[in-house]
Amino acid sequence: MKKDVVVLDKTFTTFIGRDEIQTRIAEVASQISKDYAGKNPLMIAILNGSFIFAADIFRALSIEAGISFVKLASYKGTTSTGNVVTAIGLDENLKDRHVIIVEDIIDTGKTLSAFLPEIYQRAPASVKIATFLSKPDALQYDVKADYTAFEIENKFVVGYGLDYDGYGRNLPDLYVLS
Secondary structure, eight states, X not given: OXXXXXXXXXXXXXXXXXXXXXXXXXXXXXXXXXXXXXXXXXXXXXXXXXXXXXXXHHHHOSSOOEEEEEEEEEEETTEEEEEEEEEEOOOOOOTTOEEEEEEEEESSSHHHHHHHHHHHTTOOSEEEEEEEEEOGGGOOSSOOXXXXXXXXXXXXXXXXXXXXXXXXXXXXXXXXXX
């Protein structure tokens, strides 16, 4: 059932409901568990947006895995600033470790294109990307997710960890700007 919510000064309409989100989370976690059986991967969640997706995926895994966090930012309001800022860096040893980077959304790809060289410099055994959302029409950098819960059109969304100026992350459904 579609409903509207107001976040700050903007109205958003239900786009993907929580039940559909949880079904996809289970499917993605199952695939990751299958692909990484016996490999004890390290998930690196990019804050702030991915924390809910990362927690749900992590809890749904049927394998041993670790999790760590970095804080990268490139958005202000409803648009990307074009600059990626590292607010909390990575302090994990990645040498010979299987790494899964967890993102909330791959939009232009700028954030990951700026972050991936740092990961590769640390000599991991492998690197894959899991994202809650992907916007193929917005992609400007050569970044491709290995695990995608949902591909969406190039529209601004909030909820399930994604925000509008820091608000709306707590909404359990995903909403699109009306």
